[in-house]
Amino acid sequence: MTRLFNDPSRFADEMIEGFVAAAGRWVQAAPGGVVRSTQADEATVALVIGGGSGHYPAFGGLVGPGLAHGAAMGNLFASPSSQQVYSIAKAADQGKGVLLSYGNYAGDVLHFDQAQEKLRAEGIDVRTVTVTDDIWSAPQEELHKRRGIAGDLSVFKVAGAAAAAGYDLDGVERVAQLANARTRSFGVAFSGCTLPGASEPLFTVPEGKMAVGLGIHGEPGIDEVDVPTADELAAMFIDKLLEEVPEGVSLEGARVVPLLNGLGNLKYEEMFVVFRRIAQLLDERGIAIVEPEVGELCTSFDMSGVSLTLLWLDEELETLWAAPADSSGFTKGSVAPQRAADAVVTTEADTAIPEASDDSRAAAALVDAALTAVAATLDEAADELGHMDSIAGDGDHGIGMQRGSRAGAAAATTAAQAGAGAQTTLERAADAWSDRAGGTSGALWGEMLRTLGERLGDTEPVTAGAVAEGVAAAKDAVMAFGKAKVGDKTMVDAIVPFADELARRVSAGEGVRQAWAAAAALSQTAAQSTADLAATLGRARSHGDKSIGTPDPGAISFALITKTIHDVLTTSKEQ
Numbered sequence: 252m253t254r255l256f257n258d259p260s261r262f263a264d265e266m267i268e269g270f271v272a273a274a275g276r277w278v279q280a281a282p283g284g285v286v287r288s289t290q291a292d293e294a295t296v297a298l299v300i301g302g303g304s305g306h307y308p309a310f311g312g313l314v315g316p317g318l319a320h321g322a323a324m325g326n327l328f329a330s331p332s333s334q335q336v337y338s339i340a341k342a343a344d345q346g347k348g349v350l351l352s353y354g355n356y357a358g359d360v361l362h363f364d365q366a367q368e369k370l371r372a373e374g375i376d377v378r379t380v381t382v383t384d385d386i387w388s389a390p391q392e393e394l395h396k397r398r399g400i401a402g403d404l405s406v407f408k409v410a411g412a413a414a415a416a417g418y419d420l421d422g423v424e425r426v427a428q429l430a431n432a433r434t435r436s437f438g439v440a441f442s443g444c445t446l447p448g449a450s451e452p453l454f455t456v457p458e459g460k461m462a463v464g465l466g467i468h469g470e471p472g473i474d475e476v477d478v479p480t481a482d483e484l485a486a487m488f489i490d491k492l493l494e495e496v497p498e499g500v501s502l503e504g505a506r507v508v509p510l511l512n513g514l515g516n517l518k519y520e521e522m523f524v525v526f527r528r529i530a531q532l533l534d535e536r537g538i539a540i541v542e543p544e545v546g547e548l549c550t551s552f553d554m555s556g557v558s559l560t561l562l563w564l565d566e567e568l569e570t571l572w573a574a575p576a577d578s579s580g581f582t583k584g585s586v587a588p589q590r591a592a593d594a595v596v597t598t599e600a601d602t603a604i605p606e607a608s609d610d611s612r613a614a615a616a617l618v619d620a621a622l623t624a625v626a627a628t629l630d631e632a633a634d635e636l637g638h639m640d641s642i643a644g645d646g647d648h649g650i651g652m653q654r655g656s657r658a659g660a661a662a663a664t665t666a667a668q669a670g671a672g673a674q675t676t677l678e679r680a681a682d683a684w685s686d687r688a689g690g691t692s693g694a695l696w697g698e699m700l701r702t703l704g705e706r707l708g709d710t711e712p713v714t715a716g717a718v719a720e721g722v723a724a725a726k727d728a729v730m731a732f733g734k735a736k737v738g739d740k741t742m743v744d745a746i747v748p749f750a751d752e753l754a755r756r757v758s759a760g761e762g763v764r765q766a767w768a769a770a771a772a773l774s775q776t777a778a779q780s781t782a783d784l785a786a787t788l789g790r791a792r793s794h795g796d797k798s799i800g801t802p803d804p805g806a807i808s809f810a811l812i813t814k815t816i817h818d819v820l821t822t823s824k825e826q
């Protein structure tokens with residue numbers, strides 16, 4: 252239970268504000284998260300990490316000398332937006348290139364990749380190493396599909412130490428990849444976590460049972476067993492992780508860093524009892540333990556659980572692991588004194604509103620009314636969407652859509668009132684939506700609104716044909732961006748019938764209102780029928796079967812939005 256909060260939808264922002272107030276020795280606020288408040292004498296490669304909030308000390312707590320230079324901090328359990336990643340990377344960049352490193356989750360990959368493209372287009376050398384340590388999230392043959400959990404720390408630590416030691420970007424990228432290739436984690440959970448304001452936990456584990464392989468956002472595990480003794484759990488961890496010794500490591504004479512990580516609600520004392528046996532077992536097998544960590548390194552709100560990570564060292568990794576680091580959430584040795592960094596300068600965004608025709612302004616007012624209604628609908632549906640997402644995903648869909656649509660509606664209102672046309676109003680809404688929502692769906696909704704806006708323009712007449720074409724283009728953009736096809740159990744399953752039906756009816760001469768009504772109804776049916784499908788993409792992928800019987804939350808929210816817009820269209824005078 253998360254007990255202390257104000258407005259749940261402001262929880263992440265207020266948490267970051269408080270974190271910055273408390274951790275000024277290490278960090279300062281920057282748009283999108285935090286960057287260091289200190290500076291080394293020489294410019295170095297910048298390590299930029301990030302992810303959703305709710306995992307402290309990941310990610311903001313790992314910013315400081317010897318570790319990361321900046322952290323993009325998303326909403327609760329939702330990836331930061333590409334704008335957040337971009338602006339943190341810009342603030343952290345020292346002219347030596349940027350390494351982006353984060354846990355391998357679909358939403359994070361979309362946003363970090365978008366940011367990477369934008370930074371590269373500006374001539375900044377940017378590389379990416381995603382962390383894939385969780386052995387239960389995909390089989391060995393598909394290492395690249397595995398998600399990142401507490402092994403984030405071993406990769407960040409090695410990369411941060413390499414940057415501090417003056418490695419160039421090639422070198423930092425190389426050791427980060429090596430650390431990831433040599434990091435494996437195994438997690439278990441005893442009870443779920445409850446996000447602020449939620450009435451129920453994201454997931455539950457039956458009393459007396461332990462979920463094996465459960466993810467840090469509550470992604471379902473692969474098995475449920477009776478809670479073992481501390482020694483039995485230690486043996487389970489070690490047996491399994493020794494079955495998966497990474498390529499290039501020989502057990503004989505092996506040196507390893509064990510990280511025993513508490514997920515938020517486990518006593519340190521319990522972890523020490525488990526670690527005692529882990530140390531014995533490694534010792535019995537002749538594996539040398541190097542500078543271990545026992546504590547909270549990557550949490551999951553108030554989830555009760557524990558994971559063991561093994562980082563298999565070579566000489567270089569050992570030097571980098573042992574190098575000093577100083578951050579609010581992780582320290583090692585003593586770092587050289589640092590200078591205070593210059594304060595981050597935030598430049599005002601270009602807010603000039605381009606010329607627009609009266610017709611396009613009228614359409615902008617309708618866009619504003621529609622998005623405002625959508626935000627109200629999603630406010631009400633947030634709990635249910637979150638619950639649906641928690642069955643096989645991570646439970647953040649409701650909160651993400653709520654935050655995104657609110658921000659989108661506010662931006663649309665501001666733009667429309669300032670005299671913007673349809674395109675500018677939709678573009679401002681798109682940026683605000685994806686920036687505030689995070690998550691896969693936030694990126695995709697940003698893409699859809701932006702694409703629709705481009706087709707409508709600021710000066711062209713907004714005809715039924717233009718709307719249908721814009722919606723079709725938005726559909727294509729989502730499919731190009733997210734690579735999902737119909738049948739993959741994503742929002743695409745609801746978008747395709749909607750866009751196709753709208754186009755068909757409009758080209759047959761129907762007006763927008765009538766065509767939209769029919770298309771929305773079809774979309775609703777299609778969204779409901781995703782219940783019969785197994786998920787193949789996104790976070791739900793590794794738990795495909797669990798999702799059968801529950802519709803895809805992104806498809807359901809899409810259908811709900813089209814229905815809400817239909818209601819606005821029927822009550823409006825325009826069109």
Ligand code: ADP
Pocket residue numbers: 330357358359640644645646647648649651652689690691692693695729733734735740741742743788789790803804805806
């Ligand atoms: P996240 O998956 O990052 O937690 P959300 O929970 O907000 O993001 O959104 C989940 C929804 O996003 C899914 O229900 C699905 O409809 C949609 N989605 C996920 N991946 C894709 C993709 N590759 N293409 C299209 N839609 C996707």
Ligand code: MG
Pocket residue numbers: 640644645646647648690790
């Ligand atoms: Mg989700």
